[in-house]
Amino acid sequence: MTLGRGELKRAVAGVVPTARAIEATVYCIAPSPIGELLLFGNGHALQGLYLESHDVWPQKQPDWRWDEAPFKAAIAQLHDYFDRRRTVFDLPLAPVGTPFQQRVWTALLNIPHGVTISYGELATRLGDPKASRAVGLANGRNPISIIIPCHRVIGANGNLTGYGGGLDRKEWLLRHEGALLL
Secondary structure, eight states: OOOOHHHHHHHOOEEOOSSOOSSOOEEEEEOOTTSOEEEEESSSSEEEEEETTOSOEEOOOTTOEEOSGGGHHHHHHHHHHHTTSOSSOOOOBOOOOOHHHHHHHHHHTTSOTTOOEEHHHHHHHTTOTTOHHHHHHHHHTOSBTTTSOGGGEEOTTSOOOOOTTOHHHHHHHHHHTTSSOO
């Protein structure tokens, strides 16, 4: 289902981040080739980027305020990414999660553009080859999709598995990056 900008703003609902920033949360909606993107943060760093098709949307709180200005760089870099002029993002990020989730999300940033790895390989990179399920769960809770490239993690057999934004979006992103051939 595709919602218009106003409808999408009103439909923001789902899971509240586990920790609250001291500063008020600001948010905006940005267009993309794979649907509208919800960006939110504390005004200094990006804390969330969700595709309109995500299974879970952060719940908009009464103190959240609409403001596109703090996301100008993120939107410009996403535009460059979608236009194939950028392969690495350079933005302040502040995803909220457990220490283990933070480790997984940091490791995701080290997967190069156009490359895929398995959950098992990611677990091995983190020092625990038997933690592939835990890595998969942390990967699935990544709050900053695309920029923290959880879409680059696939099943051990090469199959596309789980993606909060939908497998069709995951496939689109991997094809866009050249990781999947037509």
